[in-house]
Amino acid sequence: MGSLYLVSLLLGIMCMLLLDHRFRLFFWHSPKAAAVVTTAGVLFLLAWDASGIGLGIFLRGEGTVATGLLLAPELPIEEPVFLLFLVLCSMVIYTGTRKLLDRAPTRSADSSGSRSRVKDNAEARENA
Amino acid sequence: MTYLRLALAFISAAIIAGVIFARLGRAKGEGRQHWRAVGLAFAALAVLTAVFDSAMIAMGLFHYDASHILGVKVGLAPIEDFSYPLAGVVALPGLWMWLTRERDREHRQSRKYLLSQALLASRPVSWINTAYPFAAAMLLTTREVTWVLVLGTFYFLIPYNLAMYGINDVFDYESDLKNPRKGGIEGALLPPRLHRPMLWLAAATNVPFLVVLALAGGPAAWMSLAVSAFAVVAYSVAGLRFKERPVLDSLTSSTHFVSPAVVGLALAGAVVTPGLLALLVGFFLWGMAAHAFGAVQDIEPDRQAGIGSIATVIGARRTVRLAVVLWLIAGLAMLATPWPGPLGAIIAVPYIVNCAPWWNVTDTTAGGTNAAWRRFIWLNYGSGFLVTLIFILQWSQAS
Structure with a gap:
């Protein structure tokens, strides 16, 4: 029971990596850049956590689904894992959305242009 | 400081970094698609946050000091919690776009070249000269290691020097060309095509830190950070070029090293x-x-x-x-x-x-x-x- 949260997070991370792998979105698109983005993101959010903890805003719960292991006062071991998940999730959604948007024809001029090219090809074939 | 103020500090830092990286990284016409995708991704993340944050709070994984939050909630999730995915999705895709920008080899090399030039220009040997006064001043006042100390020390170690010497190298280009000692064969001159990217890089790496540090302190910190940042820019930027104004040159140069200490004292609330x-x-x-x-x-x-x-x-x-x-x-x-x-x-x-x-x-x-x-x-x-x-x-x- 104590590791339910941690296990769910790790499963979530695995799901994100599967999506990444299947659609070549992030780490499977450009590993170096993905590593830089992930590191920067996790460190940025950790600094945010640390400042919130330092100011006494964020308090760790005594939830039974957490391991209770602490990295620092009020900072459970699950937190960096959660932040890693959040960064991966954000980037998978963003890169996926970009892929969909970039694939869809953006302007009607483009689509009519490609249609006429198709027509031209058909005509060319007929002529041949 | 309430959660809202903290969130605003980090969100503004993220937005500034995100906008600058997107500017640096976007290909022609790519900007609109980028920001549309960012918007859609945030919409999706907001829904996920509402559901899962509520679930996590319901299971007692964490909670908030009630006096620090606004009290507006979506489900059980305080509205401020949505700032995490917002900051992430505004800043990181911009960085990603910049890092993965598919262009000809010359451009890819020029980004690598820019980074190595920026690092070289920042004179790593002298990084310690600005980080040390800050860290010492703050640590000796507060006598404890806080996140502000770590963040500020990092800022005065690298980004600050990157801005100081990066801006300097851009605006010294003209005079270095004329200077027989620095120009010519020996000249470590920054090629003009890297001038704009270098200035953007200085802004992207400095402004977010300045915003967060300013929000961590009071008016004394704002003043000292403003003076510090002004001295960095004014020393070499065209039009001001304090480095060429007698007496003002020595005053500004000394400010570069003393102001980090003053910022540290201000953030520590020294008497x-x-x-x-x-x-x-x-x-x-x-x-x-x-x-x-x-x-x-x-x-x-x-x-x-x-x-x-x-x-x-x-x-x-x-x-x-x-x-x-x-x-x-x-x-x-x-x-x-x-x-x-x-x-x-x-x-x-x-x-x-x-x-x-x-x-x-x-x-x-x-x-x-x-x-x-x-x-x-x-x-x-x-x-x-x-x-x-x-x-x-x-x-x-x-x-």
């Missing part, structure tokens, strides 16, 4: 005492003397290139004498600090001894002071060591 003021004045005069003395060796080349400095205007002899006197007053100022501060007065002695042989230097023999300048760089390491010992003494005495 201003006469002893502390004496210490800062001593440090400031030391920095002025160092800059002025350094300018003496460049009198000839600077004059040939038509560049002004404190040394070209008041002459070699008077500049050297001024530096000696400044070091002397700096040493005397240390005597006005509480124990063990007066020990620091000893530090002035080697500088004066090193510089004194040029008491009667002339403008034609000014180039010879280069020998003393080289020793000077080593003296700094020795002084840093002595200063550290004094700090340790102060630390153990107070605890």
Whole structure:
């Protein structure tokens, strides 16, 4: 029971990596850049956590689904894992959305242009 | 500080970084698609946050001090919690776009080249000179390692130097071309096509830190950060170029090293005492003397290139004498600090001894002071060591 949260997070991370792998979105698109983005993101959010903890805003719960292991006062071991998940999730959604948007024809001029090219090809074939 | 203020600090930092990276990274016409995708991704993340944050809070994984939050909630999730995914999705895709920008090889190489140039330009050997005053000032005041200390030390270690020397290299391009000593074969000149990217990089790496540090402190921190950032820009930027205005050049140069300490004191909420003021004045005069003395060796080349400095205007002899006197007053100022501060007065002695042989230097023999300048760089390491010992003494005495 104590590791339910941690296990769910790790499963979530695995799901994100599967999506990444299947659609070549992030780490499977450009590993170096993905590593830089992930590191920067996790460190940025950790600094945010640390400042919130330092100011006494964020308090760790005594939830039974957490391991209770602490990295620092009020900072459970699950937190960096959660932040890693959040960064991966954000980037998978963003890169996926970009892929969909970039694939869809953006302007009607483009689509009519490609249609006429198709027509031209058909005509060319007929002529041949 | 409430959660909202904290969130605003980090969100503004993220937005600034995100916008700048997107500007640097977008190909023609890519900007619209990028921001549309960011918007859609945030919409999706907001829904996920509403559901899962509520679930996590319901399971008692974490909670908030009620006095620090607004109280507006979506499900169980406080509205401020949505700032995490917002900040992430605004900043990181921009960085990603910049890093993965598919272009011809020349462009990819130029990004790599820009990063290595920026790193080289920031003079890693001297990173410690700005980070140390900040860290020491803050640590000796608060006597504990806080996130502000870590963040600020990192800022004054790398991004600050990157801005200072990066901006300098961009705006020195013109004068370096004219300067026979710096230009030509030897010239480590930054190619003009990298000028704009370098300035954007300086902004992207500095503004977010400045915003977060400013929000971590009060008016005193805002003032000192503003002065510090202004000195970095004004020293070399076209139009201001304080480095070419006699006296102002030494004042600005010294501000580069003293202002991190003042920022550290302001963030730590230090009480201003006469002893502390004496210490800062001593440090400031030391920095002025160092800059002025350094300018003496460049009198000839600077004059040939038509560049002004404190040394070209008041002459070699008077500049050297001024530096000696400044070091002397700096040493005397240390005597006005509480124990063990007066020990620091000893530090002035080697500088004066090193510089004194040029008491009667002339403008034609000014180039010879280069020998003393080289020793000077080593003296700094020795002084840093002595200063550290004094700090340790102060630390153990107070605890």
